[in-house]
Amino acid sequence: MTREYERAYGRTVLPDRSHNALLDVGLAGGVPALAIFGTLLVIVVVRSWRVARHGEPIVAGVAVGLVAAVIQQQFLFPLAEVDPIFWLLAGAVVATARPPRPWSVELPRAAAAVPVLALAVAMVLGGRELAADRHVHDALDRLGAGDAPRAVAEAHAAARLRPDVLRVELAVARAESASGTVGGAERALAALDRALGWSPRDPIVRRERAELLTTIAEADGDPGSADRAFDAWRRLADGDPNNAAVRLGLGLAAADAGDRPAAEAAWRDAADLAPTSSAPLVNLTRLLVAEGRIEDALTALAEAEARAPHDPAVVRLRAELGPG
Numbered sequence: 001m002t003r004e005y006e007r008a009y010g011r012t013v014l015p016d017r018s019h020n021a022l023l024d025v026g027l028a029g030g031v032p033a034l035a036i037f038g039t040l041l042v043i044v045v046v047r048s049w050r051v052a053r054h055g056e057p058i059v060a061g062v063a064v065g066l067v068a069a070v071i072q073q074q075f076l077f078p079l080a081e082v083d084p085i086f087w088l089l090a091g092a093v094v095a096t097a098r099p100p101r102p103w104s105v106e107l108p109r110a111a112a113a114v115p116v117l118a119l120a121v122a123m124v125l126g127g128r129e130l131a132a133d134r135h136v137h138d139a140l141d142r143l144g145a146g147d148a149p150r151a152v153a154e155a156h157a158a159a160r161l162r163p164d165v166l167r168v169e170l171a172v173a174r175a176e177s178a179s180g181t182v183g184g185a186e187r188a189l190a191a192l193d194r195a196l197g198w199s200p201r202d203p204i205v206r207r208e209r210a211e212l213l214t215t216i217a218e219a220d221g222d223p224g225s226a227d228r229a230f231d232a233w234r235r236l237a238d239g240d241p242n243n244a245a246v247r248l249g250l251g252l253a254a255a256d257a258g259d260r261p262a263a264e265a266a267w268r269d270a271a272d273l274a275p276t277s278s279a280p281l282v283n284l285t286r287l288l289v290a291e292g293r294i295e296d297a298l299t300a301l302a303e304a305e306a307r308a309p310h311d312p313a314v315v316r317l318r319a320e321l322g323p324g
């Protein structure tokens with residue numbers, strides 16, 4: 001994300017999925033999915049081309065359409081409205097294509113059990129995935145209703161079914177942290193660490209972990225906790241230097257850790273990256289007042305007022321500091 005994009009759009013408007021079927025499948029499923037999907041497309045193109053050259057006119061027309069669709073997929077991600085029809089027609093066309101020379105392979109009877117077992121495993125995992133997803137939705141609904149104990153129970157039920165899914169661990173973390181207890185915060189942190197074990201650089205998990213560490217540091221007042229939170233935000237900012245929200249969090253963590261110069265730099269950067277937000281300037285104003293730099297504080301407050309004159313935090317600061 002460039003600095004110019006962040007200033008213009010923030011993170012509300014995000015870039016779309018990769019407009020290429022191969023890249024989209026690869027990003028979603030990794031290298032194995034990319035290899036399987038690419039192999040299938042090659043088979044479809046080769047067999048469709050053969051049918052287009054030597055098949056019946058109607059089938060040849062469908063085959064040409066399939067080749068065109070594969071070409072089109074290199075400029076757009078797979079579409080749920082089109083893909084089922086594409087693969088249905090692809091199966092029919094591939095089945096009609098005669099191989100260039102007769103061939104046959106003798107397989108042992110036991111080989112027939114392989115696809116059956118694969119289908120059974122897929123059905124079991126799919127069923128567990130659906131059940132876990134239902135528990136996650138129920139957990140989030142309970143959180144929205146303020147029922148933290150029920151949310152915790154639903155989230156852990158999902159985790160027992162699919163402990164390998166990031167969103168499940170995120171649900172556990174959010175539910176546990178909503179309990180408002182030290183034990184809940186520690187269990188939430190453990191859930192986020194498990195999620196990072198599956199995807200160490202996931203930005204959402206890392207962000208939630210940094211926020212949770214800040215909450216823990218503010219609750220226990222331990223300098224070690226504050227340093228741990230500051231380090232988490234600093235690592236997050238290093239990986240995403242143009243994220244205004246991350247810079248805002250970094251400033252809060254730096255202030256908690258007693259590093260006022262780092263907090264000031266982070267909030268000034270956040271204010272530049274989010275030109276309509278008053279939050280970093282409100283924090284900056286309070287920091288400057290605490291340092292006795294009243295003129296600088298009034299300047300920051302005036303800029304915050306220009307951005308959000310009715311922000312309650314801005315109004316309170318103006319009442320505290322008096323007219324500029």
